Amino acid sequence: MRYGQLLIKDYALRPTTLLTLFCASVLAGLGAARWQLAVPVWFGLVAAGVCLLLRRQTVLCMTWIVIAGLSLGVWRGASMLQRVVPYSILSGQKVSLRAVAQSDAIYAEKGQLSFAIENIQVEQPIKAALPGKMKVKGYGELAVFKGDVLLIEGKMYKTRGGMQASTSYAQVQRVDSHNAFIDTVRRKFAAGVQTALPEPAASFGLGLLVGQRNTLPFQTSQALLMVGLVHIVAVSGYNLTIILDAVRRLLGSRSKLLCVAVAAILMIGFLFLTGMSASIVRASVVSGLSLIAWYYGRTIRPILLILLAAAGTAYVNPLYLWSDVGWYLSFLAFFGILMIAPQILSKLYKNREAPLVLKMAVETMAAELMTLPLILYIFGQMSLIGLVANIVVALFVPIAMLFTLAAGLAGMYLPMLSGVFAYPAKIMLTYMLDMATLLSRVPNIFQTGVYISLTDMLLCYGVIGSIVYLLYKRPKKWFADI
Secondary structure, three states: OOOOOEEEOOEEEOHHHHHHHHHHHHHHHHHHHHOOOOOOHHHHHHHHHHHHHOOOHHHHHHHHHHHHHHHHHHHHHHHHHHHOHHHHHHOOOEEEEEEEEOOOOEEOHHHOEEEEEEEEEEEEOOOEEEOOOEEEEEEOOOOOOOOEEEEEEEEOEEOOOOOOEEEEEEEEEEEEEOOOHHHHHHHHHHHHHHHHOOOOHHHHHHHHHHOOOOOOOHHHHHHHHHOOOHHHHOOOHHHHHHHHHHHHHHHOOOOHHHHHHHHHHHHHHHHHHOOOOHHHHHHHHHHHHHHHHHHOOOOOOHHHHHHHHHHHHHHHOOHHHHHOHHHHHHHHHHHHHHHHHHHHHHHHOOOOOOOHHHHHHHHHHHHHHHHHHHHHHHOOEEEOOHHHHHHHOHHHHHHHHHHHHHHHHHHHHOHHHHHHHOHHHHHHHHHHHHHHHHHHOOOOOEEEOOOOOHHHHHHHHHHHHHHHHHHHOOOOOOOOOO
16 A cells, blocks of 8 residues: 555555545535534544544545535534524614725715625624624715725615625715725726726727626626626636636746746735735636645646635635635536536547637537536526637637736826827727627627526536546456457
8 A cells, every 4th residue: 555545446546635635524414514514523433433443544535525515514504503693583673783895985876875885894784793794775975985884774674695685775884994005006097097098998908807897887787697798707716717717827837936926926916906806716726726736746626626615714714605606607618628628629639629619619619518507596697609609719718818908007107108008908908898799799699588497407417427427437348358
């Protein structure tokens, strides 16, 4: 038996396999806690007794890892479940809150300011600290910026999704401002982009760089939605992923250290520029682990990478696993890109590097394949032209982001000459917007109201799982022993 390996029959269980099993068990425990299921004490005692009777060390180790993961997940989930109880108690009641603005406010219907809050402290009718985030719409201030400390009075209602509750027509009062330096820089940069570029190119460029899409015209947002490109202007890990992939392609053959250093700087800058969005944090965890493994010449299993990031983020905030559709879509897309796409490309190009256009097409198809069943179940909508749109538009996202960055910096520091520096960005962004608008005019390319049931969704993922199994299954050599 080699060091670091546990043998069970003819299979080798490496530490990475055991870590994968542990991460999956933690996720299972967190999910069980949501439905108020628990791992009872007698279960652990019986399992331990059965394990002691077994003579195979591997079985004992695996069993204890599963029990440890389940127990840790259930304990963390039960702790969070107790903290969210006040949401149910306060639903439908008028409350007084003290919280911190999690995003800059935008104007919503009837002149209300709309923004998200975090670090929520309930003052009335009870004293409680609430986890998660809450959507607020109300009056009382001309503007609200990220980091502002606010007093909010309004009627609270529970919601589904990434926000745990919401309130409308609330009274908002700013009591303090804790604007971080990076938030000030981000707002100045946004002003610089809008100085250098015309609309809607300026808003589109800000959407690509920092996920700021609240200033996009409705027609532009609708066109991007219809052709399946809304993800490129959302605060998602997609843009970060393609930036790091471009860095690896450009610098990987020259110097690994330089490549990792540039990627790390871009990753950290992107994190701060987007306000530490949860989706960017998830992408950073996955991309960071992948970069570290690549730098040391090690290959890390994609399923371990995904489960490690999923278990880590869900353990820190179980609300992701319980109610955040974006969390599921992120990891489903990662699964398609990291698990399915490489297998398809390896069968098409056995010992060669696939062309960039084909690589992006396969990755887009794999990501859409994994996310489509959940999107149909939750939203009931799909774009029939998303693959084409991603090839003719999303391929230019890294270049457009670089040009927009140059335009924004010129708008900040050289406003009189910003039009000259912004010209490449204007051409690129206009092309991308025109292509999206043109494709959105194709008849019947955006289908709505096509919901599927939970059973159908699970069946779809069962079929996809079977396909993945066949892709990874090694072909048998029937005459190898002859």
